[in-house]
Amino acid sequence: MTTAPTTGTGVGGATGSVRTRGLVHIYRSEGHEVAALSGVDLDVPAGGMVGLLGPSGAGKSTLLNLLAGVFRPSAGKVFVGDLELSTAADRALDRMRAEHVSLMLQGAQRNLLPYLTPHDNVRFAQGAARRAGKDLPDPDEVLAEVGLADHAHDALGSLTPGHLQLAALAVAMAPRPAVLLADEPTSQLDHPARDRVLAALTDANRDLGTTVVLVTHDPDVAAFLPRTITIRDGRVGGEGRSGEEYAVVTPDGFLPLPLHVREHLQPGTLVRFHPVEEGPGEYLLLAGDEAAGATREPAGGRVGGWVGGRPSHSAGRPADGAVEHPSDHPPDYSARHRAGGADRG
């Protein structure tokens, strides 16, 4: 790698950090409205690498499009570096997309001009940034970085799906963006090809300091990432750090329940947080009869490891499925919650 790191270069001279506050997006079509995002607060530091997980229809692609400034949110704010996208002038957004933020759409070929080779696709993708005076590496260098040097001048039609995805990645990396947004970049690949694409994304993040946000359905990819954010029903439903799953308190103080807890806590359930003497910031979450039992020493059901399991298994039971409770007491639902236990690294 001969190119100097461009860590943090970016938008308006600021860094490639990504931040949203109260992000709402409503699609309006033929008289009815779909709320795709209903209050997303996201923080990805410059140089971070984060996976977006969540079921189909959760709002992941909508979120990526808003981060890329493809369209503007219905409400709330999006910041890339210092630039506030929801109010930025069209010209500022055009410039941001040409130079600082790349969006890789799902399906490699949607990112490529079919009649150009990988080399010429990369050169084409550099055009706007180059005209704006940005110093960029030669296309051959960009292709070598993603491991596609040997196919630089092949016709696209002769490339494997894995190579096409690498070509799409090279196109996205061509203008040396501060932020790379990738929508399911490995979803149609076999495992060796998937691993090559993931390695190339990781290299871009590590060697060039590019902030990477990627959507994935693949548990293996999710497990590989240091940080994942699960989007559920247009909101942040949880966060995974190094294989542990956490619920995340929103800026306005709401706490989404993990799915496996929600099974047990019906709407309307009363919940109390009972401070634990052992340590600061530790709470027992008391639900149902226990919460109503106010001052009584918590005696009942305790669910061990509710933050356990890999991020990709967040929709399931805790890894150990442990529910310890004294046999004479019905296990209302309580969970031991270590606030601030999430490693903010």
Ligand code: ADP
């Ligand atoms: P994901 O990428 O997580 O599968 P999307 O962001 O594509 O989710 O979609 C979120 C919601 O918004 C879904 O209910 C989807 O049907 C709806 N949606 C997405 N795009 C449009 C659109 N262009 N018009 C109307 N509804 C849309």
Ligand code: MG
């Ligand atoms: Mg999608």
